[in-house]
Amino acid sequence: MSVLTADTVSSRWWHSRTARRFMSHRLALLGVAMIAVLTLACVFGPYLLPYTSLYIDLRARFSPPLTGNHFLGTDPLGRDLAARLFMAGRISLLVGFFSMLWSTLIGTLVGVVAGYRGGWIGAALMRLVDAFLSFPSIFLLLALSAALKPSPIMITIIIAITSWMEVARIVEAEVRSLREREFVQAGRMLGLSSAHIMFREILPNAVGPIIVASTLTVARAILSEAYISFLGYGIQPPLPSWGNMLNGAQQYLASAPWLAIIPGAAITMAVTSFNFIGDGLRDALDVRNDHI
Amino acid sequence: MRGFLLSRLAQSVVLLLIVSIIGFAILNIMPGGPMAQYGLDPGMTQHDLARLKAQLGLDRPLWIQYLDWAWRLLRGDWGHSFRDGSPVLAVIGEHFFATLLLMGSSTAIAIAIGTWIGIRGATHRYSLFDYLATIGAMVALSVPTFWFGLVGIYVFSLRLGWLPVGNMYTIGDGSVLNYLHHLILPSIVLSLVHVAVWSRYMRTATLDAISQEFVKTARAKGLSERRILMKHVVGNALLPMITLAGMQLPSILTGALVTETVFTWPGMGRLFLDSLGYSDYPVVMGLLMFTAILVILGNLIADIAVALVDPRVRLA
Numbered sequence: 001m002s003v004l005t006a007d008t009v010s011s012r013w014w015h016s017r018t019a020r021r022f023m024s025h026r027l028a029l030l031g032v033a034m035i036a037v038l039t040l041a042c043v044f045g046p047y048l049l050p051y052t053s054l055y056i057d058l059r060a061r062f063s064p065p066l067t068g069n070h071f072l073g074t075d076p077l078g079r080d081l082a083a084r085l086f087m088a089g090r091i092s093l094l095v096g097f098f099s100m101l102w103s104t105l106i107g108t109l110v111g112v113v114a115g116y117r118g119g120w121i122g123a124a125l126m127r128l129v130d131a132f133l134s135f136p137s138i139f140l141l142l143a144l145s146a147a148l149k150p151s152p153i154m155i156t157i158i159i160a161i162t163s164w165m166e167v168a169r170i171v172e173a174e175v176r177s178l179r180e181r182e183f184v185q186a187g188r189m190l191g192l193s194s195a196h197i198m199f200r201e202i203l204p205n206a207v208g209p210i211i212v213a214s215t216l217t218v219a220r221a222i223l224s225e226a227y228i229s230f231l232g233y234g235i236q237p238p239l240p241s242w243g244n245m246l247n248g249a250q251q252y253l254a255s256a257p258w259l260a261i262i263p264g265a266a267i268t269m270a271v272t273s274f275n276f277i278g279d280g281l282r283d284a285l286d287v288r289n290d291h292i
Numbered sequence: 293m294r295g296f297l298l299s300r301l302a303q304s305v306v307l308l309l310i311v312s313i314i315g316f317a318i319l320n321i322m323p324g325g326p327m328a329q330y331g332l333d334p335g336m337t338q339h340d341l342a343r344l345k346a347q348l349g350l351d352r353p354l355w356i357q358y359l360d361w362a363w364r365l366l367r368g369d370w371g372h373s374f375r376d377g378s379p380v381l382a383v384i385g386e387h388f389f390a391t392l393l394l395m396g397s398s399t400a401i402a403i404a405i406g407t408w409i410g411i412r413g414a415t416h417r418y419s420l421f422d423y424l425a426t427i428g429a430m431v432a433l434s435v436p437t438f439w440f441g442l443v444g445i446y447v448f449s450l451r452l453g454w455l456p457v458g459n460m461y462t463i464g465d466g467s468v469l470n471y472l473h474h475l476i477l478p479s480i481v482l483s484l485v486h487v488a489v490w491s492r493y494m495r496t497a498t499l500d501a502i503s504q505e506f507v508k509t510a511r512a513k514g515l516s517e518r519r520i521l522m523k524h525v526v527g528n529a530l531l532p533m534i535t536l537a538g539m540q541l542p543s544i545l546t547g548a549l550v551t552e553t554v555f556t557w558p559g560m561g562r563l564f565l566d567s568l569g570y571s572d573y574p575v576v577m578g579l580l581m582f583t584a585i586l587v588i589l590g591n592l593i594a595d596i597a598v599a600l601v602d603p604r605v606r607l608a
Contacts, residue, residue, distance in 0.1 A: 027427065131310035134587045136545035139564060139580050140318075146568050146576070147322045219434065226436050227550060231565060250442060250554065254450050261446075264439030271434035279430065 021284040028280020031273035038270055042089035051080035053087040053240060062256050073258050076248070081258070085266060088240035092225055093270065095156050095241070099221035102160030104167055104214040108203070111171025116179055116198045126172060129165045137162050138227055145233045155234055159224045167213045174206040208285035212278055219274035226267050242267045296599055304592045311584045312365065315577060316358050322573050365581065371574035375567075380578035384560065390460060391559030394551065395544050397479040399537070402486035407533075409487070410494020411526060414502065425491060432488035437547050441481045441554035448477060458556040478555040482547045486540060493536050497529035504528070531602050538594025541587045 022028055046053065050069055056077050057070075065073040065081075072081040114125035132140075144158045178184065179202070187197045222242075228234035229243025237244055242263045249260035281287075336344075345351050349360060364370070370380035413422040449457040455477045456462070461470050501507070502525055510520045549561030556562065560579055567575040599605045 027430075127306055127310055130307055131314060133542065134307060134311050134584045134591075135314070135580065136542040136549070136583050136587070138546040138549050139583055142564070142568055143318055143322075143576055143580055146571075147318065223434075223436055227438070227546075230436070230438050231550070231553060233568070246439065246442070250445075253442060253446050257446050257450075260439070260442045264436060264442065267439065268431070268435050271436075272431050275430050275434050 018284045022280050025280035025283055027276040028284075031276030031280065034269055034273040035277070038089060038266070038273070039093065042086045042093060045086035046083055049080060049083050049086075051083050053079065053083040054238070055079065055083075062252075064256075065258050065262070072262055073256075075245075075259060076252060076256070081262060084240045084245060085242075085263060088242050088245055088263065089266060089270075091152060091235055091239060092222055092242045092267070095152060095159070095225045095235070096218050096222035096270075098156045099159040099163065099224070100214050100218040102157060103164040103217055103221070104210065106160060107164035107167025107213075108171050108210060110164070111168040112175050112198050112203060112206075114168070115172040115175025116194070116202065118176065118179070122172070122176075125168075129168050129172075132162070132165050135162075137224065141224060141228050142231065142233050145228055150233060150236055152235060152239070155225060155228070159221050163217055163220055163224065167210065167217065170209045170213050171206055174209050175202055178202050178205055209287050212282045212285060212287050215274055215278035215281055219271045219278065222267065222271050222274070242270075293599065296605075297596065300592060300595055300599075304588050307588050308585065311588065312362050312581070313358070315581050315584070316361055318580065319361075319573070319577050320354070370578045370581075373567075373575050374572045375570055375575075380574050383563070383575055384578055384582050387558060387560045387563040390557060391545075391548050391552070391561065393475065394478055394482060394557060394559060395548055397475055398482035398547075399486065399544065401479060401483040402490050403533075403537075405483075406487045406490025407494050407526075407530075409491035411498050411521070411529075413491065413495040414498035415521065417499070422495075425495075429488035429492050432484050435484065436550075437481060437485065438550045438554050440484055441478070441551055444477050444481050445554070458554070460558055478551050478557055481554075482544070482551045485547060486544065489540065489543075490533070490536070494529060494533065497532050498525060501525045501528040531598060534594050534598045534601070538591040541590040542583075545583050545587070
């Protein structure tokens, strides 16, 4: 994994082989563009719309998209769907992003320790990974969010608790293969502490796979939030999220299908983008291609 | 083979042990913990609660409580539903068949279509078909299952009127055809993600098999390409798919829960959500443990199946 050393040949990062490969990956660029549009819309959109996400326009209940001033239509209370969609996007994207940070942190810690220590500690940690993977993730997510009070921060933590295992597996395999390399042995001979070797010497060499895995984790975290919010155990109204906007949509499916179609399309767009970006990064960073 | 079986069995037992510890931990962070049922009863005084706690053995050290709980789990005494007092395992059993039916039919769809797409993608690598299949798989993996279900209901049930909007059968009509009619949409919805996963893995496995020496030998023997593909390549490519089928179990169960909710399908997923709504923790915990055990068993069976078919695995 000579990802980082290859890049230092040129001083400008956008000249690097990794950057050039990423730029030639069309789907990844499409992903970046879509995420940029979504993020900008969610950040600035609410200021550009004539209505806030809480403004109730009772005369305009159930307006279909592109009627009057409501370009995405309104919901059963007459709230502007576009305004709600953008506010919800802020929550959903933030929850997805911070869940990824936490799960990458947990997964990396477990993976590095398991891979470097090996022996019974490593085996025990990896069995813990297997055990968490044995629960269907949604059952665990729902049980935990029913048990703990579902604030956005708690939802973020719950999603992280149920999604760190992939990263742990990838990091463990990576660290295990790096453990016997010369530079690690040199570190040991110099008398460096295990912690220093693990996190300052080995870990930087495993950054590529971690970045790829964490990009895909954002995608999965956004989906997880959507699932549990759709089922009523995630982000709680009045705080909107893409998932809980779909929560009541099924009963209006015949009369107001846009209520279901639009938020779902936003979720699909965000998740697809992160999956495209992850795929592009995997090619650009030369990460082994044995997953999908 | 015996050595392989024993070590694989031991692994599963260890896994069950850790899973049960995680389950017990969740049980204890539930609001009210194992006492939740009694805490809700307004007729209970603090004194009654304390006495009951002692009676149920909940004042003992946690690890003894765990052993007690795990032992009852092992004996099949999974407690009783708060809602109607029936045994948890019986309640789960009532809903198991519906979920199994949904999972089985959607897995069949996923295997049939996914295998075909995967093989075609591998034999026509970098063709337009392969390119579209790759993008299609990535998009399919990004679509929330429940949203796909809602769109499916909107198009095929509400607009076109071809398929029912939900439920497992029409009341008063118990014919097989009626069941099948209700099964079509939910199983297609549930299979989408798995068609994507299956086709990607099948493509990789087929490419792996094509580059093997025995394919060269078969070509040298003068076998037709079609025969090589069907007899030598696909046979070998399908082997790792058995393992994949086991690995996919948790995600199929997750998808089933969501699909059942959208289609009001009376399976374990609906049961889980209903029980959560009623704070029926024995059933919630029961389902959590039941599905985890199902996954561990599924993986064990898949590994044994691979070892039975492929001597390379059991000798390694």
